[in-house]
Amino acid sequence: MLEVKNVSKAYIDKNRGRGMVALRNINLTVEKNEFVCIIGPSGCGKTTLLHMIAGFEKQDVGSILLNGKGVTGPSPDKGVVFQESSLFPWMNVLDNVKFGLKVQGIAADKQEEIARKYIELVGLRSFEHAKPHELSGGMKQKAAIARTLALDPEMLLMDEPFASQDEQTRQRLDNELLNIWKKDMKTVIFVTHNIEEAILLADRILVMASRPGEIYWEEQVKIPRPRYLFSEEVVELRKKLLEDIGCCHR
Amino acid sequence: MKVIPLSDMRDKKEGVSNYEMLEFDFKESKIKKIANPALYVIISMAIVFIIWYFVAQWGIHIRGVPFPTPMETLYRLSSMLQGEALYGRTIFEHLYASLMRWCVGFSIAVISGILMGLFLGSSEMLQKTIMPVIYVIQLIPGLAWIPIALLIFGLGNTSTIFMIAATAFAPIVINTSGGIRAAPTVYVRAARMMGAGKATIFLRVMLPSAALSIINGLRIGLANGWRVLIAAEMIVGVGLGLGYSIIQARWSLDFEAAFVSILVISIIGLLIEKTLFSVLEKKVAEQLT
Ligand SMILES: Nc1ncnc2c1ncn2[C@@H]1O[C@H](COP(=O)(O)OP(=O)(O)OP(=O)(O)O)[C@@H](O)[C@H]1O
Ligand SMILES: [Mg+2]
Numbered sequence: 001m002l003e004v005k006n007v008s009k010a011y012i013d014k015n016r017g018r019g020m021v022a023l024r025n026i027n028l029t030v031e032k033n034e035f036v037c038i039i040g041p042s043g044c045g046k047t048t049l050l051h052m053i054a055g056f057e058k059q060d061v062g063s064i065l066l067n068g069k070g071v072t073g074p075s076p077d078k079g080v081v082f083q084e085s086s087l088f089p090w091m092n093v094l095d096n097v098k099f100g101l102k103v104q105g106i107a108a109d110k111q112e113e114i115a116r117k118y119i120e121l122v123g124l125r126s127f128e129h130a131k132p133h134e135l136s137g138g139m140k141q142k143a144a145i146a147r148t149l150a151l152d153p154e155m156l157l158m159d160e161p162f163a164s165q166d167e168q169t170r171q172r173l174d175n176e177l178l179n180i181w182k183k184d185m186k187t188v189i190f191v192t193h194n195i196e197e198a199i200l201l202a203d204r205i206l207v208m209a210s211r212p213g214e215i216y217w218e219e220q221v222k223i224p225r226p227r228y229l230f231s232e233e234v235v236e237l238r239k240k241l242l243e244d245i246g247c248c249h250r
Numbered sequence: 251m252k253v254i255p256l257s258d259m260r261d262k263k264e265g266v267s268n269y270e271m272l273e274f275d276f277k278e279s280k281i282k283k284i285a286n287p288a289l290y291v292i293i294s295m296a297i298v299f300i301i302w303y304f305v306a307q308w309g310i311h312i313r314g315v316p317f318p319t320p321m322e323t324l325y326r327l328s329s330m331l332q333g334e335a336l337y338g339r340t341i342f343e344h345l346y347a348s349l350m351r352w353c354v355g356f357s358i359a360v361i362s363g364i365l366m367g368l369f370l371g372s373s374e375m376l377q378k379t380i381m382p383v384i385y386v387i388q389l390i391p392g393l394a395w396i397p398i399a400l401l402i403f404g405l406g407n408t409s410t411i412f413m414i415a416a417t418a419f420a421p422i423v424i425n426t427s428g429g430i431r432a433a434p435t436v437y438v439r440a441a442r443m444m445g446a447g448k449a450t451i452f453l454r455v456m457l458p459s460a461a462l463s464i465i466n467g468l469r470i471g472l473a474n475g476w477r478v479l480i481a482a483e484m485i486v487g488v489g490l491g492l493g494y495s496i497i498q499a500r501w502s503l504d505f506e507a508a509f510v511s512i513l514v515i516s517i518i519g520l521l522i523e524k525t526l527f528s529v530l531e532k533k534v535a536e537q538l539t
Binding site: 054056075082089099103147 | 436437439440441443444445446447450455458459461537
């Protein structure tokens, strides 16, 4: 279980000599195996929140507890898929995916097997020997997802992972993610700009507002899975989030 | 798979149909691959020689000084290549002596510079406190090292090598540690997320992302070391070396010989840069990107 309690974070802009509150008083509890989506306008602090949970950055105020223990730094049980390209450009796809496995001292043949499995899963098999610069933006993102999934983390922190995919691929990857989530019992926190994607995936949707970054709406999505984009409930919820709650407008 | 010459693919009239294939193997003509860069070198050399020619004409006719022309210099060079002695030694012996000194000096700079750069790059505190010293070292002009070298090592080969190493050292340190420091945060974070420790991150993430910057430092160091040869060989005390020849030529007013030495120094410098470094850079770039 993840508990984010009264967390605030400010950034200091040294050039302008001004501070800026990026997140204010965030409270959030994510149950084990829950799938949570975060949506909100650009710059509202989604990445900041995710990075604090991952342990890359420290909150100024409040506490972040994972299974009752304070988060002190990143670790392989909190797998992160970064918003920007994070593959090591000097390694091919296979070596990138194997990196984390190697670091953890997994046997060489096992590394190969696990890495291949996830590369296959994201559909990059014929590109396993390609260097990142030979891949398109979407393919890089897929490789990064394979690399994180290969760690078999307890919690997945995904920062707009499918933003650069075409619609069809995105739907396929969404479904793959749901399968992995169901099968391997993971907690997922998934940031997206796409309300439909959030509705199709999430147990719960958190809507954030910016300046300062706050969670101002929580929506339990009770629609049974599998969900269909044009089913009445989905369309209705989409309308509610867009029009009544006005997400991405505050 | 069908192999098509790349020129055919690009051929506007004939090649269009070839684009119907999805993938193709191509052959680039070997002659073009070598001829193209060579052509550029020849053109830039030609420009140098033309400018040189006009400056020489101006020197001879307007100022009335015996300014060596490109022809005279090349002629003298060819006679030296055929064995004409320069201050009692062949041009090859001078070149060899200079190359050896440069090799030793540069190697010392490479090893100590990279190690120092890695050391400074490993911590922000070290970087902040020691880096200014390195910047100061970098600002010392080549000639200013002479008294320092003389005081430490006295007249002789060691002083020369020291000067070459000293001028090559700073840019290598600066680029190595700068490259380490500039490793993108997201790579470091990704590695930490995957469980990598400090040593692994340093060796397998920061070092590779610094590699091109390090090579850049080596390249600047190489040029610095080679350029300081003349000043450095002023204090060899032994009558051998291209730099030594230039200085001797100046005293004996044998400007042609000075120009030959300058020409040889430039050409060898260019060759080292173009062959050794371009190849090294290309190999590393292939590995890294
Ligand atoms: N390292 C930093 N230094 C200064 N300001 C920062 C830093 N990181 C983020 N910010 C600021 O904090 C705010 C939130 O940034 P964040 O990256 O979390 O937004 P986001 O919700 O992820 O946006 P997007 O949807 O565009 O990715 C922004 O206004 C940004 O300018
Ligand atoms: Mg973001």
